[in-house]
Amino acid sequence: MFKNQPAGLYVLSLANMGERFGYYTMLAIFLLFLQAKFGFDAAVSGQIYAIFLALVYFMPLIGGWVADKWSFSKCVVTGICIMFVGYLIMAIPTEIRSTSSLIVLCAALALIAVGTGLFKGNLQVMVGDLYNDPRYSSQRDSAFSIFYMAINIGSMYAPMTATAMCNMAMKGQGLVYNQKLPALCNAYLDGHENAADLVATINESGMQVGASLGEFCLKYIDTLSTGYGYGFGVACVSLIVSFLVYIIGRRAYAQVITDKKSAAAASAVNNGPEL
16 A cells, blocks of 8 residues: 655655644634533534534635636645644733634634645645656545544654643642633622532632632633643644744655646647637
C-alpha cells in the first residue's frame, strides 16, 4: 500500500492530520465547554453543536465553488489561516455566563466553519490530482486509504490531549474535575440549586469550598473554561504545524498546482469570445 506513492501524498496527509487533530481536539470538549461556561442544558448545547456541524459539512460546497473560480492551493492556505483565527478567538478567555462572550463564540464558530470549507474538500482534490500522473494512477485507492489513516491518527489522540489540558488547568488551581459540578455550579449561581447537594458533590471530589459557595462556583467554572481554552490553544498550534508542513513540502505537490493553472489557462482560451 505504501509503495509507489508520490511524496506529495505524505505531505498533504500530514497537513490534513494536523488540521484534523486540532478540529477533533476542539470538538471533544465543545459540548462540555458550552455547558460549563454558559450554563446551557444538554438540549441547547446540542442545538448549537448540531448547527455548527451542519455548517462544517455544508461549507465545502462553497469552498469547492470558490476554488474553481480562484485556486485550490490558495483556498487551502486561506482556510488554515481563517480556522486559526477562529480557534484563537475561542482560546482567549472571555467573561463566563455572558451574552457578549456567546456572540464572540458564534463568530469564532462561523470562522472555523468557513475555514474548514475552504480547506477540507480542496486538499482532498489535490490528493486525487496527484494520481492523474500515469505513473501513480493505479495507486489512487490505496492513497486515499493512507490519507484517511492519517485523519484517524489525528482524531484518535485529540480527546486525550483536550482532557490533559483541562486537567492541567484544574490542578493548577487545586481543583478536580467532576462531571456533575459544572451544571450544579451554574444552577447554584442561577438560584436553582440546593446548596447541600452542591457541597456534598464538592466534598466527594476531595475539594474545599473556601470563602463562600458562590465564589467557589465562579472559580470552578472559570478555571474549567480556561482549561477548555487551553484545548482550543492546542488546536491553534496544530494548525501552525499543518501550515508549515504544507508550505515546506510544497515542492512535493507543485506539479498539481502547475497542472491546475495550465488547465485553467487552456479553458479560458477555449471559452473566450469568438471573433
